[in-house]
Amino acid sequence: MLANYHTHTSRCNHAVGEDRAYVESAIWGGMKVLGFSDHCPWLYPDGYVSATRMTPAQVDGYFTSLLRLKQEYASDITIYIGFESEYSPELLPAQEALLKDYPVDYQILGQHFIRPEPEGFYTGMPVHDEALLDAYISSLIEGMETGRYLYVAHPDLMGFTGSQAIYDKHYKRLCRYLKEHDIPVEINLLGVFEHRHYTNPHFLSLAAGIGCKAIIGCDAHQPERLCNPVAEKQCRRLAADAGLELIDYLPGFDSE
Numbered sequence: 632m633l634a635n636y637h638t639h640t641s642r643c644n645h646a647v648g649e650d651r652a653y654v655e656s657a658i659w660g661g662m663k664v665l666g667f668s669d670h671c672p673w674l675y676p677d678g679y680v681s682a683t684r685m686t687p688a689q690v691d692g693y694f695t696s697l698l699r700l701k702q703e704y705a706s707d708i709t710i711y712i713g714f715e716s717e718y719s720p721e722l723l724p725a726q727e728a729l730l731k732d733y734p735v736d737y738q739i740l741g742q743h744f745i746r747p748e749p750e751g752f753y754t755g756m757p758v759h760d761e762a763l764l765d766a767y768i769s770s771l772i773e774g775m776e777t778g779r780y781l782y783v784a785h786p787d788l789m790g791f792t793g794s795q796a797i798y799d800k801h802y803k804r805l806c807r808y809l810k811e812h813d814i815p816v817e818i819n820l821l822g823v824f825e826h827r828h829y830t831n832p833h834f835l836s837l838a839a840g841i842g843c844k845a846i847i848g849c850d851a852h853q854p855e856r857l858c859n860p861v862a863e864k865q866c867r868r869l870a871a872d873a874g875l876e877l878i879d880y881l882p883g884f885d886s887e
């Protein structure tokens with residue numbers, strides 16, 4: 632892999648390893664671009680603290696550490712510093728205020744919750760209700776419409792236990808939107824390698840049918856995942872089987 636824009640750090644409490652180990656693993660694997668996109672903090676009302684993302688107080692250390700590594704390894708790899716975030720419109724002003732003085736290179740949209748976490752449910756659970764699938768897909772499109780996010784992380788995160796026709800109707804709506812805006816679908820290496828329900832081969836065949844392209848996102852929560860030829864091969868095979876063209880770099884962001 633030449634580039635990966637989906638990388639976590641131990642600040643989110645469910646990733647391990649030093650920041651430096653992620654950088655060195657990516658270089659070892661031959662990457663030219665490494666984007667950090669740890670789970671973005673939110674300022675929740677009522678003082679709720681999420682167990683699965685960095686706290687607002689950790690943002691400063693995130694940038695200090697990664698900016699130092701970016702400089703130190705500049706001749707080996709290009710490092711970008713960003714976030715993976717949900718789209719929660721009512722909480723955005725506070726998040727923007729929190730981040731406004733930091734050099735945020737980019738964000739990716741990982742819609743783990745439709746409503747903010749304290750009142751929402753994890754969208755990675757299978758649902759049977761079409762209204763929930765509809766709400767999930769609509770929130771992705773609405774989020775992407777803001778122009779805040781470069782791409783959608785694990786777009787097929789929400790599984791659906793209802794009919795294939797309903798699944799296809801909603802996921803095709805998303806794929807058409809992504810195709811129109813030249814945004815690739817992510818093949819999520821974490822999900823593939825750990826045999827999760829995403830990345831779903833059927834979702835990829837829908838994306839291919841609509842003419843989307845794809846990009847591999849490591850979703851690394853361990854440094855070794857940035858240099859895992861076996862998992863990478865599985866992802867490339869999925870793309871090939873679906874007839875999807877894989878791209879290395881994000882269009883319009885960097886194109887080395």
Ligand SMILES: [Zn+2]
Pocket residue numbers: 639643645670852
């Ligand atoms: Zn995570």
Ligand SMILES: [Zn+2]
Pocket residue numbers: 637639715741784850
């Ligand atoms: Zn992620």
